[in-house]
Amino acid sequence: MDIAVIGSNMVDLITYIDRMPNAGETLEAPAFEIGCGGKGANQAVAAAKLGASVMMVTCVGDDVFADNTVRNLQQAGVDTRHVKKVTGVSSGVAPIFVDSASQNRILIVKGANDRLLPADIERAAPALQACRLMILQLEIPLETVYAAIDFARRQRIAVILNPAPASRELDIAYACQCDFFIPNETELEILTGMPVDSEENILRAGRTLLEKGLRNLIVTLGQRGALWLTGDRVEHVASLPVKAVDTSGAGDAFIGCFAHEYVRHGEVLQAMRQASAYAAYSVTGKGTQRSYPDASQFLDFIT
């Protein structure tokens, strides 16, 4: 295996809206779709669609969504041998509202994702040991994230930590043990408590994390691309100009592609450029995983 994703899966319940209803108001919405999502699953699927060998450690509930989630991961080529089914709990679901300006508002019901425990890392250890890169997010218990980072350090496996959704409880000492820390602007703002309303302020906030010992900070900036901070070095990678239809899952597309590229050649800037192009493609289509291109669609897009 190239990549292990230890994280969440969610069933996206996507409603396309003209505007959000006010309290007590009922509105008609133009369209509704069900999709497979969750930050962990999205990132695993993006990397697998590009051709990486990916395994996922995750939990599903004992409801109608569970088998569908496993099948969906398998169809994308993700190894699901370490997907755990938990009885008496729902699968994770994410009601998503996408407005006519393509902005999204997302609710998360973690369900079975909260049952992914440090013991599950130990159980998957023989398979995890063979991986070159581990990807983590914060839609599972923090203790499991910490156990995974400890495991990866012992095994000398590179780690990407995507601190999403942002939690001020995250122990930054663990983030400092990771090779890459990849928040978006909002997550950076929450984690540092500092404003991110200009590039100067983003750099200032980012530097406070580097001063704490972070090695590589990559901040995704939506249509403004992404910033990489390491030591005294700052690099900006522009996004590709595209007509955005639905930006949900763009950050996960970026991370999945970045991981795939990074395990292939280890060139950070090159991996960011590819990730930025891959994420740009993803915003041109509706949904999250559904909007991720496979390797040949992506090649057509960038050539």
Ligand code: ATP
């Ligand atoms: P999400 O939470 O929707 O998954 P995010 O907020 O975590 O996304 P963003 O920073 O919005 O992540 O976007 C991730 C990457 O996607 C950006 O760094 C950029 O490369 C690309 N991207 C996002 N929006 C656009 C856009 N409108 N046009 C082109 N590229 C975009």
